[in-house]
Amino acid sequence: MSNLTFKLGAHPINWVGExxxxxxxxxxxxxxxxxxxxxxxxxxxxxxKYPTDEDVLKRALDSRGIQLVSQWKSVLFSAPEYRESELAxxxxxxxxxxxxxxxxxxxxxxxxxLHFDPRRTPNEKEVLRLDEAGWQSxxxxxxxxxxxxxxxxxxxxxxxHGGTVxxxxxxxxxxxxxxxxxxxxxxxxxxxxxxxxxxxxxxxxKHYDRIAYVHLKDVRQQVLDEARAENADxxxxxxxxxFTVPGDGCLDFQPIITELLSRGYDGWAMLEGEQDPxxxxxxxxxxxxLIHIGKLAAEVGKGAQA
Numbered sequence: 683m684s685n686l687t688f689k690l691g692a693h694p695i696n697w698v699g700e701x702x703x704x705x706x707x708x709x710x711x712x713x714x715x716x717x718x719x720x721x722x723x724x725x726x727x728x729x730x731k732y733p734t735d736e737d738v739l740k741r742a743l744d745s746r747g748i749q750l751v752s753q754w755k756s757v758l759f760s761a762p763e764y765r766e767s768e769l770a771x772x773x774x775x776x777x778x779x780x781x782x783x784x785x786x787x788x789x790x791x792x793x794x795x796l797h798f799d800p801r802r803t804p805n806e807k808e809v810l811r812l813d814e815a816g817w818q819s820x821x822x823x824x825x826x827x828x829x830x831x832x833x834x835x836x837x838x839x840x841x842x843h844g845g846t847v848x849x850x851x852x853x854x855x856x857x858x859x860x861x862x863x864x865x866x867x868x869x870x871x872x873x874x875x876x877x878x879x880x881x882x883x884x885x886x887x888k889h890y891d892r893i894a895y896v897h898l899k900d901v902r903q904q905v906l907d908e909a910r911a912e913n914a915d916x917x918x919x920x921x922x923x924x925f926t927v928p929g930d931g932c933l934d935f936q937p938i939i940t941e942l943l944s945r946g947y948d949g950w951a952m953l954e955g956e957q958d959p960x961x962x963x964x965x966x967x968x969x970x971x972l973i974h975i976g977k978l979a980a981e982v983g984k985g986a987q988a
Contacts, residue, residue: 687942691950692953739782751784752895754789832864863892867895869893873954877906877919883937896952903932927953936978
C-alpha cells in the first residue's frame with residue numbers, strides 16, 4: 683500500500699496467543715512468518731513461538747525480508763524494591779532488540795495486574811490501582827528505562843493495556859504528564875484504548891506528539907458488553923473474543939487512518955487480532971484487514987486530491 687505514510691506489520695498474536703496459551707498452541711513460527719511474507723508485510727513483533735537463538739531468528743527473518751520491530755517488556759517499576767533488578771533486565775532486553783535492529787520497546791507496568799504481576803494470587807479478582815507512591819515510583823522507573831533505551835538510539839513506547847494500572851484515559855494522561863517526554867513515548871493501541879474506556883481518535887489526537895508506535899486492533903462491542911456485565915477479567919475477555927482485526931469490529935478506522943496519514947506518521951503500525959485462530963483464521967483475517975485499511979487510505983488520498 684504505497685499510499686501509506688507508515689510501515690505496516692503483523693503481530694504474531696494473530697496466530698498464537700500470548701495471554702491465552704491454548705490459542706494457536708500447535709502453530710509453528712515458520713507458519714507465522716510465511717503468512718506475514720505472503721501478506722506482503724515486512725514487520726513483526728517477537729512472539730513466544732519465535733526462535734530464542736538470535737542467529738536462527740535473524741536467518742528466519744532475513745530470509746523473508748521481515749524486520750523485528752519490537753518485543754513486549756513487562757516491568758514492575760511501581761514497587762521501588764524491584765527497581766534495580768528491573769532496570770538490569772530492561773537493559774538486557776534493549777540490548778537484544780538493538781542487535782535485532784529494532785527501534786522501539788513495547789513496555790508495560792504489570793504491578794497490580796491480576797494476570798501479569800507475579801505477586802498476585804489466583805483467588806484475587808480486581809486490578810490493584812496505584813497509590814501516589816506507586817505512581818511516582820512508576821514514573822521514575824520509566825524515565826530511567828527510557829534513558830537506557832536512548833543510549834541505544836531507541837525509544838521506550840509505553841503500552842497502555844487492558845487489565846493493568848494504565849488502561850483508562852485518566853491513567854494514560856497521568857502517565858504522560860508524570861514522565862519525561864524525551865524519554866517515555868506512547869504505544870498507541872486502538873483496541874486497548876476502547877477497551878479501557880477511551881475514545882481512540884481523541885486519544886490519538888491528544889497524545890500524537892508522544893506516539894512512537896501503533897497497534898491497530900478492533901473490538902467486538904457485543905462481546906465487550908457481555909463480558910462487562912459478567913465482570914469478566916481481561917484474559918476471560920480474550921477467550922470470549924473481545925478483540926479482532928481492523929474492519930471486523932465496532933471501531934471506525936477511517937478517522938484514525940486519516941489522522942495518521944494527515945500528520946505524516948512514519949513509524950510502524952502493527953495489525954493485531956488477538957483471538958482464537960481456530961475460529962478466526964489469521965491469514966484470512968489479516969488479509970481482510972489489509973484490504974480494509976487500503977480502502978480507507980485510498981479514500982484519504984482521494985480527499986487530498988479533491
